[in-house]
Amino acid sequence: xxxxxxxxxxxQELLRRVTVPAAGAVVLFLGTVRELTAGRRTVALDYEGYPxxxxxxxxELDAEARRRWPLCEVALVxxxxxxxxxxxxxxxAVSSPHRAAAFEAGRWLIDxxxxxxxxxxxxxxxxxxxxxxxxxxxxxxxxDCGLRNAEPGAGGPLP
Amino acid sequence: MIVRVKLFAVxxxxxxxxxxxxxxxxxxxxxxxxxxxxxxxxxLSPAAKFLLFAVDAEYAGDQMVVTPKxxxxxxxxxxxx
Numbered sequence: 529x530x531x532x533x534x535x536x537x538x539x540q541e542l543l544r545r546v547t548v549p550a551a552g553a554v555v556l557f558l559g560t561v562r563e564l565t566a567g568r569r570t571v572a573l574d575y576e577g578y579p580x581x582x583x584x585x586x587x588e589l590d591a592e593a594r595r596r597w598p599l600c601e602v603a604l605v606x607x608x609x610x611x612x613x614x615x616x617x618x619x620x621a622v623s624s625p626h627r628a629a630a631f632e633a634g635r636w637l638i639d640x641x642x643x644x645x646x647x648x649x650x651x652x653x654x655x656x657x658x659x660x661x662x663x664x665x666x667x668x669x670x671x672d673c674g675l676r677n678a679e680p681g682a683g684g685p686l687p
Numbered sequence: 688m689i690v691r692v693k694l695f696a697v698x699x700x701x702x703x704x705x706x707x708x709x710x711x712x713x714x715x716x717x718x719x720x721x722x723x724x725x726x727x728x729x730x731l732s733p734a735a736k737f738l739l740f741a742v743d744a745e746y747a748g749d750q751m752v753v754t755p756k757x758x759x760x761x762x763x764x765x766x767x768x
Contacts, residue, residue, distance in 0.1 A: 559768045575767065578695055578760055581744040582767075606767055618768050638768060646741070646760075647767030648696035660697040661766040665737045 530586030530604035532579055537605050542621040546601035551623035553630040557638050559618040561611050569654035575608045575617060578646040582606065585645045593622070593637050597629040604637065606647055617649070688713055690753055692724055693760040698738065701730040711753070717742065718749040720759060737764055 529545060539556060547554050561573050590602045603621040611617055620637045624630040651659045693706045709723040717740045725735045739762040740747050746762070753759055 576696055576699075577767070578693065578741070578744075578762070581741055581760065584744055642765070642768035644765070645767050646695070646762050646765055648763070649766045650696070660700060660763075662697055662734075662737065662764040663766060664764050665697070665734055 529602070530583065530590050532577055532582055532606050532608055534607065534609045537607055537616045537619045539616070539619060542603045542605065542619055545603050546621045546623040548600050548623060550625060551600040552625050553627035554621070554623045555627075555630040555634040557620040557634050558616040559638065560616050561613050563613050570613070570651055571654050572613070572652040573611045573617065574650040574652070575606070575611065576648050576650070577606065577608050581646050586641070589637055589640055589645075593633045596636070597624060597633040599624050599629065599633055602633075602637070604641065606641070606645065608647070688715070688755050690715070690720065690755055690757065690759055692720065693758070695761065695763065697734065697763050698728070698731060698761045702728045715753055716749060717747050717751045717753065720753060721749070724761060734763065738762070
């Protein structure tokens with residue numbers, strides 16, 4: 529099961545979904561909105577996705593994980609929209625007969641999701657600026673593009 | 688021919704719209720689309736080499752040929768999770 533949602537992620541529902549009699553191990557990973565990134569303070573994040581493609585990519589991750597590990601159930605959920613500090617933006621829940629596969633698959637799923645699923649986060653910094661996060665596209669490029677919504681006098685090096 | 692390109696995140700912000708119509712040669716490739724997009728949205732030029740593209744909701748290499756019916760999306764480096 530994989531999906532995008534604009535509602536808070538219901539972790540109990542995910543755990544119920546993956547906790548089945550064949551399983552002896554259930555792993556749940558949550559990615560949550562962190563306040564500090566390299567010393568800069570975040571007040572909120574906005575997530576945007578390309579829904580048709582993101583859902584397809586999540587389904588592909590589910591299928592690939594099942595090929596690689598003996599999994600019972602997989603549940604992948606990514607939230608879109610406005611998130612406050614400590615809210616969960618992403619959930620990966622997997623179950624397997626034994627714990628090693630559940631841990632390994634969960635780790636692979638979140639790592640690969642972050643590299644391949646077309647979803648983007650926009651930082652709302654405490655100084656009032658906002659900024660789309662694009663790994664590899666560094667702060668200088670953002671500045672060169674005029675893409676940073678800096679207020680006069682704001683700014684500084686990016687994390 | 689005219690193709691429409693969906694824009695997200697920094698690309699949408701730079702263009703000020705969530706999709707853009709651009710003119711590309713017949714038999715244009717993804718590489719042609721990238722060039723035409725950056726020409727239409729010069730603010731994206733420093734980011735050009737980082738921009739991936741999807742055709743019909745699947746990552747597409749620079750040599751993939753597009754048509755006016757293709758669903759083309761500009762995919763800046765993703766940052767989900």
